[in-house]
Amino acid sequence: MVRYVLSKFFYMLVSLFILISATFFLMKAIPGNPFMSEKNVPPEIQARLMEQYGLDKPVYQQYFKYLGDIATGDLGISMKHQNQEVGGIILQTFSASLKLGIFAIVISVIVGVLLGMLAALYHRKLIDNIAMVLAVLGIAVPSFVLASLIQYLFAQKLGWFNVMGFDGPLDYVLPVAALSAQPIAFIARLTRSSMLEVLHADYIKTAKAKGLNWMTIMFKHVIRNGILPVVTYIGPMTANVITGSVVIEQIFGIGGIGKVFVECITNRDYTMIMGVTIFYGVLLMLARFITDIVYVLVDPRIKLTGGKEG
Amino acid sequence: MKRKSLLMVLTLILVVGTVLAGCGSKNDNGGSTASGGDKGSSSAAKEQVLHINLSAEPPTFDPAQAQDTQANTVLKMMYEGLVRIDKDNNPIPGVAEKWDVSSDGLKYVFHLRKDAKWSNGDPVTAKDFVFAWERVLNPATSPAPPYAYQLYYIKGAEDYNSKKITDFNQVGVKATDDNTLEVTLNNPTPYFLGLTSFYTFYPVHQSVKDNAKWATDPKLMVTNGPFTLTTWTTGQKIEVTKNANYWDNQNIKLTKVTMSLSNSSATELSSYKAGQLDYAGNPNGTIPTDQMPAVKNELKDELDLKPIGSIYYYVFNTTAKPFDNVKIRKAFSMAISRQDIVDKVTMSEETPAFGFVPPGISGDKGEYRTEFKDDFFTENMEEAKKLLAEGMQEEGYTTLPPITLIYNSDDKHKKIALAIADMWKKNLGVEVKTENQEWGVFLKNRQNLNYQIARAGWSPDYNDPMTFFDLWTSTSGNNDSGFKNKEYDALIKDAFSTPDTAKRMEDFKKAETMIIKDQQVVLPIYYYTNVALIKPNLKGVVIDYAGQVDFTRAYFE
Numbered sequence: 001m002v003r004y005v006l007s008k009f010f011y012m013l014v015s016l017f018i019l020i021s022a023t024f025f026l027m028k029a030i031p032g033n034p035f036m037s038e039k040n041v042p043p044e045i046q047a048r049l050m051e052q053y054g055l056d057k058p059v060y061q062q063y064f065k066y067l068g069d070i071a072t073g074d075l076g077i078s079m080k081h082q083n084q085e086v087g088g089i090i091l092q093t094f095s096a097s098l099k100l101g102i103f104a105i106v107i108s109v110i111v112g113v114l115l116g117m118l119a120a121l122y123h124r125k126l127i128d129n130i131a132m133v134l135a136v137l138g139i140a141v142p143s144f145v146l147a148s149l150i151q152y153l154f155a156q157k158l159g160w161f162n163v164m165g166f167d168g169p170l171d172y173v174l175p176v177a178a179l180s181a182q183p184i185a186f187i188a189r190l191t192r193s194s195m196l197e198v199l200h201a202d203y204i205k206t207a208k209a210k211g212l213n214w215m216t217i218m219f220k221h222v223i224r225n226g227i228l229p230v231v232t233y234i235g236p237m238t239a240n241v242i243t244g245s246v247v248i249e250q251i252f253g254i255g256g257i258g259k260v261f262v263e264c265i266t267n268r269d270y271t272m273i274m275g276v277t278i279f280y281g282v283l284l285m286l287a288r289f290i291t292d293i294v295y296v297l298v299d300p301r302i303k304l305t306g307g308k309e310g
Numbered sequence: 311m312k313r314k315s316l317l318m319v320l321t322l323i324l325v326v327g328t329v330l331a332g333c334g335s336k337n338d339n340g341g342s343t344a345s346g347g348d349k350g351s352s353s354a355a356k357e358q359v360l361h362i363n364l365s366a367e368p369p370t371f372d373p374a375q376a377q378d379t380q381a382n383t384v385l386k387m388m389y390e391g392l393v394r395i396d397k398d399n400n401p402i403p404g405v406a407e408k409w410d411v412s413s414d415g416l417k418y419v420f421h422l423r424k425d426a427k428w429s430n431g432d433p434v435t436a437k438d439f440v441f442a443w444e445r446v447l448n449p450a451t452s453p454a455p456p457y458a459y460q461l462y463y464i465k466g467a468e469d470y471n472s473k474k475i476t477d478f479n480q481v482g483v484k485a486t487d488d489n490t491l492e493v494t495l496n497n498p499t500p501y502f503l504g505l506t507s508f509y510t511f512y513p514v515h516q517s518v519k520d521n522a523k524w525a526t527d528p529k530l531m532v533t534n535g536p537f538t539l540t541t542w543t544t545g546q547k548i549e550v551t552k553n554a555n556y557w558d559n560q561n562i563k564l565t566k567v568t569m570s571l572s573n574s575s576a577t578e579l580s581s582y583k584a585g586q587l588d589y590a591g592n593p594n595g596t597i598p599t600d601q602m603p604a605v606k607n608e609l610k611d612e613l614d615l616k617p618i619g620s621i622y623y624y625v626f627n628t629t630a631k632p633f634d635n636v637k638i639r640k641a642f643s644m645a646i647s648r649q650d651i652v653d654k655v656t657m658s659e660e661t662p663a664f665g666f667v668p669p670g671i672s673g674d675k676g677e678y679r680t681e682f683k684d685d686f687f688t689e690n691m692e693e694a695k696k697l698l699a700e701g702m703q704e705e706g707y708t709t710l711p712p713i714t715l716i717y718n719s720d721d722k723h724k725k726i727a728l729a730i731a732d733m734w735k736k737n738l739g740v741e742v743k744t745e746n747q748e749w750g751v752f753l754k755n756r757q758n759l760n761y762q763i764a765r766a767g768w769s770p771d772y773n774d775p776m777t778f779f780d781l782w783t784s785t786s787g788n789n790d791s792g793f794k795n796k797e798y799d800a801l802i803k804d805a806f807s808t809p810d811t812a813k814r815m816e817d818f819k820k821a822e823t824m825i826i827k828d829q830q831v832v833l834p835i836y837y838y839t840n841v842a843l844i845k846p847n848l849k850g851v852v853i854d855y856a857g858q859v860d861f862t863r864a865y866f867e
C-alpha cells in the first residue's frame with residue numbers, strides 16, 4: 001500500500017514538472033507581452049519594464065530562474081496587477097470559487113442521494129419517474145443555459161435574488177443551483193441503479209427471510225452498499241465542479257479564479273498564467289490521487305501487485 | 311451486537327443530518343424571499359449610494375502606474391489634480407485655485423488653495439506634486455510608469471526619464487513655496503492645462519515611498535479627492551466613501567460608490583434592468599450590440615447616446631499589395647456605406663466619418679471639426695469602380711491578389727467586418743476574406759505590418775487635434791500603416807512648436823488632407839458615441855470629450 005501511494009505521488013510530481021515546462025514554453029511562444037497596448041509606450045520605457053521583470057533575458061534563463069523560484073514556493077509578482085503577489089490573488093479569488101464549489105458538492109450529494117434512494121424504493125412508480133425525468137433534464141441541460149434561465153426568471157423578473165455579486169448568503173442560491181444540477185442528476189442515477197442492484201441481491205432476500213425489520217435492512221445493508229459508487233464519484237466531481245465553475249462565475253459576476261485565469265492569458269500576465277496553471281494542476285492531481293487511494297480502500301477487488309495487505 | 315448498534319446509530323445520524331441539512335437549505339430559500347423584500351425597502355432608502363459595474367478590475371490605484379479606463383473612473387473619485395474638467399470640457403480650478411501663464415506660453419505658475427487636504431488631514435502642498443511627478447519620471451521607479459511620456463511636455467522631463475540628465479532640479483517643475491508650483495515647458499502646449507487633470511499628473515502622499523503595496527491596500531491609501539477607498543475585495547467589489555477632508559465636500563452629494571466587477575456585458579445589463587445598478591454601459595462596460603434594438607425599445611428614456619472624440623477606422627498597410635496603390639485604397643474607401651453600418655450594425659447613432667478628427671475636439675476658437683468640415687471624400691460606387699480599374703491597370707493586375715481583413719475577436723468588430731466585406735463584394739466585385747485574431751496576436755501583426763487591412767480605433771489623450779495627428783509621423787510608435795512622409799512630419803513639427811493657434815489648425819488641416827484625401831492611409835468609418843444607460847433619478851454624471859466618466863458630482867433626486 002505504501003509503495004502504491006509513493007509511486008502515485010512520484011508520478012504526480014513528474015506530471016507537474018511536465019505541466020510547468022510545457023506551459024512555460026507555450027506561453028512564451030504566443031506573440032505579445034504583458035506591456036502591450038493599442039497605444040504603445042515609448043520603446044525605452046518598454047525596455048525598462050522588460051528589464052525590471054527579467055523578460056529581457058533569454059527564455060531558457062527565465063525558465064531556470066522560474067523553476068528556482070517555485071522550488072522555494074515563490075510564485076512571483078503579477079505583471080499586470082502591479083505589486084500584487086500571484087499567490088495572494090489566487091488565494092483571494094479561489095476562496096470565492098471554493099465556497100461556491102463546496103456548497104455545490106454538499107447540495108449535490110445530499111439531494112442526489114435522496115432522489116436516487118426515493119427512485120429506487122419506489123421503483124417504476126410515479127416518484128421514480130419524476131426523479132428520473134429530472135435527472136435526464138439535469139444531465140441534458142448545460143449549466144450555463146440553466147444559469148441564464150434561472151437568473152432571468154428569479155433575479156431579473158421576480159427580483160428575489162441579486163443578478164450578480166457574492167456578498168450575502170442569498171447570492172449563493174442561484175449559482176449553487178446552476179452548478180449542482182448536473183452532479184445531482186448524475187448522483188441520483190448512480191444511486192438508483194446501485195440501490196436497485198443491492199435490493200435484488202441475495203443477501204437482502206436472506207435478511208428479509210430472517211425476519212429483520214425494514215429499517216434495519218435499509219440502513220445496514222442497502223444504503224451502505226448502495227452508496228459506494230457515489231463515494232468514488234466525489235473525487236472527480238470535486239475537480240469538475242471547482243474548475244467548471246468558470247462560466248457560472250462569469251454569468252453571476254462572481255470574482256472566482258476562473259475569471260483570473262482567462263484574463264491573465266489575454267493580458268500575457270506571465271507569472272499569473274504560471275501560478276494559476278500550477279494551482280489548477282496541483283488541485284486536479286490531488287483529486288485524482290485521493291480518488292485512486294479511495295478506490296483501493298473501498299473496493300477490495302482492485303488488487304495491488306505484491307501487496308500482502310491488499 | 312454492540313458494534314452493530316453503534317454503526318446503526320452512526321448511519322442514523324448521517325441520514326438525520328442529511329434530512330436536516332435538506333431542510334436547512336429549504337429554510338434558506340424561505341428566508342430568501344423574506345430578505346428579498348428587505349432588499350426592496352433598502353433600495354428605496356439607499357439615498358445617495360451609487361452602484362456601478364467595472365468590466366475589468368483596475369490593476370492598480372497608483373496614479374503613476376495606471377493606464378486604463380477602469381482605473382481612470384475610480385482614480386477620478388479618489389484624487390484631484392491641479393485642475394478638473396467641467397461638463398463643458400473646460401479646465402476649472404482643482405487643487406490649484408488660480409494660475410498664470412507667461413505670454414510665450416512656456417511657463418505656468420499654479421497657486422494652490424490653502425484648504426486642500428489629504429484624507430488623513432495633512433495639507434496638499436506643491437511639494438506633493440513635485441514628489442509625485444519626480445516619482446513618475448524617475449528611471450529607478452519600479453515598475454517603470456508606462457505613461458511617463460505624458461509628462462514629456464515639461465522641460466527636461468524626457469531627458470531625466472531616459473537618464474540623459476540625473477539631476478531632477480534641471481527638470482522644469484519647482485515648488486517655490488508650499489502653495490506655489492512653477493512649471494516650465496519645452497514648447498507652448500495649449501492643452502497642457504487640461505492635461506494636469508489626467509491621473510499621471512495627480513499628487514501622491516509622500517508616505518507612499520515607505521511601502522510598495524500602498525496602492526493595493528485601503529488602509530494605507532491616502533487620497534486628496536472627494537472619496538477614499540474603503541473596500542477592495544479582489545475580483546468581487548470596490549467601494550469608495552466620501553472623504554470628509556476634501557475641500558469641496560459640501561458639493562459632493564454621494565456618500566458612497568459601490569463597484570461590482572463583472573466582465574459579462576449581458577450580466578451587467580440584466581443587473582441594471584433588475585435595479586441593482588444605477589449606470590451601465592460605456593465607458594466602464596458595454597451594452598451588447600445584439601441587445602441594442604431591445605434596449606432602444608424598452609429603455610428609450612434611460613438610454614444616453616453622446617458623441618465622443620474617438621474614431622473607429624480601418625488602417626491600410628501601405629507597403630503591402632494591393633494597398634500600396636493609392637487609387638485602390640481610395641476605391642475601397644469610397645465603396646462602403648457608412649450610414650448603413652451605423653444604422654443597421656452598431657445602432658448607436660454614431661456619425662459616419664470622412665475625416666480623422668472627431669467632433670468635440672478643440673480647434674482655434676470653437677471645435678476643430680466645425681471649423682474644418684470632414685468633406686475629404688464622398689461615397690461613390692461608380693467613381694470607386696473607376697479608381698479600382700485604374701489602380702489595377704497601374705499595377706498590371708488582371709485580378710486583385712487575395713485580400714484579408716483582420717480584426718480582434720469581438721462581436722461588434724465581427725459584424726462590422728462582415729458588413730463591409732459584403733459591401734465591397736457588391737459594389738466592387740472584390741472578394742475579401744475576414745479573419746479574427748486574439749488581441750495580442752492582432753496587435754503584433756499590425757505593428758509588424760504583417761497584414762493588408764486591419765481594424766483600428768483611436769481615442770484622444772488630450773483635447774487637441776495633435777493627439778490624432780502625431781500618430782502618423784514617421785517616428786510614431788503607433789503608426790502601423792507604413793506611411794512615412796517628410797512633408798507630413800514637418801507639418802506636425804511646426805504645429806508642435808508654434809504658439810499661434812490659427813496656424814496650428816491650418817497645419818492640422820493640411821495634415822488631415824494628406825492622410826485622408828491625398829493618400830487615404832486610413833479608411834475612416836465612424837466617430838464613436840458613448841452608449842450608456844442611466845437611471846432617471848441619477849443626475850450630474852459628466853461624460854467628457856474623450857468619453858471618460860466623472861461620477862464625483864453625481865446625485866440622486
